[in-house]
Amino acid sequence: MSTQGCLAANDWICGEYLRSRSQELIDATVQHVWITAVSVVIGLLVAFPLALLARSRPTFAGPVLGLTTLLYTIPSLAMFSLLLPLFGLSAGLVITGLVLYSLTILVRNIIAGLESVPEEAREAARGMGYGPGRLLWEVELPLALPALMAGLRIATVSTVALTTVGSIVGRGGLGNLIEDALPSFFKAQVLTASVLCVLLAVVADLLLLGVQRLLTPWTRIRPARTSRRKAAPTGPADAVKAVG
Template sequence: MAGQNCLVTNDWICGEYLRSRSQELTDATVQHIWITAVSVAIGVAVAFPLALLARRSRRFAGPVLGLTTVLYTVPSLAMFSLLLPLFGLSAALVVTGLVLYSLTILVRNILAGLEAVPLEAKEAARGMGYGPARLLWEVELPLALPALMAGIRIATVSTVALTTIGSIVGRGGLGNLIDDALPSFFKAQVLAASVLCVLLAVVADLLLLGVQRLLTPWTRISRTRDAVDTAGAAKAV
């Protein structure tokens, strides 16, 4: 009875809501994860060649960085309205909008990572006979991974939040539940969907951080060596 009363009294925390709507919450969470993952994956696939183009020449850098920045400033309602004639009320509409929003973060981080590769490392690779493609994939890209992964982490967390905007076309994952609950201000549903959205962002960031640590073991070695050197210097003093 107490559990049912929390629905009647519209409490923020309601165990009965979680029990009775568990499937609805699960479906919304799965949709949210799917839209976020697809959007970020496509965003990386589009941002990488754009970053390479921007790095090739300053003539391309300005337009590429300028265009991605302008796209990020377009309000979501306007963005979806512009894309609506092309995609209709579909998940593709939301995914395309999220991809465009992610480009400014991803392009800039990939470009920053590639430009931060030490010149001596590139010269040594060229001296060993590395061509441009091999130099990129075997030397520059691995050394740019920390910046690239940082960009993916930021873009992912941002996309988790922006996915909720897709509720305006019924493709917003957890945002659908928040949007449905607002007219009647159904507190338990608003809180549950909001908390799940935050948890998704935190979990995604931690998972990507773990992937980054696995892909860049040399950064951990470098930090350990720096810590040892600092401790040794302090001890000597």
């Protein structure tokens, strides 16, 4: 069957659909990426001070973790309905909902990363005169990066999937195409939009993994290299201990 006939036959794979609707697919993908990126960035900016608050004041840890967990359990349709009076049918409605959903993952991973920092690294830094701010930015955060980046990757992939739900207000990126195609069961559109959504999640995860490897070069040091001679400092903690 020719590619021109695959639309009439409603095939799952149709080259003619890709050619005739290419701009529509590009626009939906750009919207999907934009909503996802903005939601994750804002989520990280909100989660970071919440995690610091929970860590520095244990009495706040329970309420912060409990609230973020509670938000994650709210169904997306209910969440958007609750936010509708504040934001109307706008992209802000979807972004706010996605930010709230990302908090439970990001806050927990940031706290876990900071708690995994060896106490001897902190003590060595304090002995060298590091104040709380410098200790956080130059010692604790670099060592917490693996856990933080793991949470960021999970939150990003989750947000890519949840963005499709924004189609209920016309701000769902590729989800808009899926919702539009379902009533008539337009197979090519459903499959193409779904595959693009999966590809976005995979590409985002791989990009963040690459960023993580660039920011944490000491995690790639092979143990065999250090077994033959005294190991040189390979990370922030080792550097602090070596100087101390």
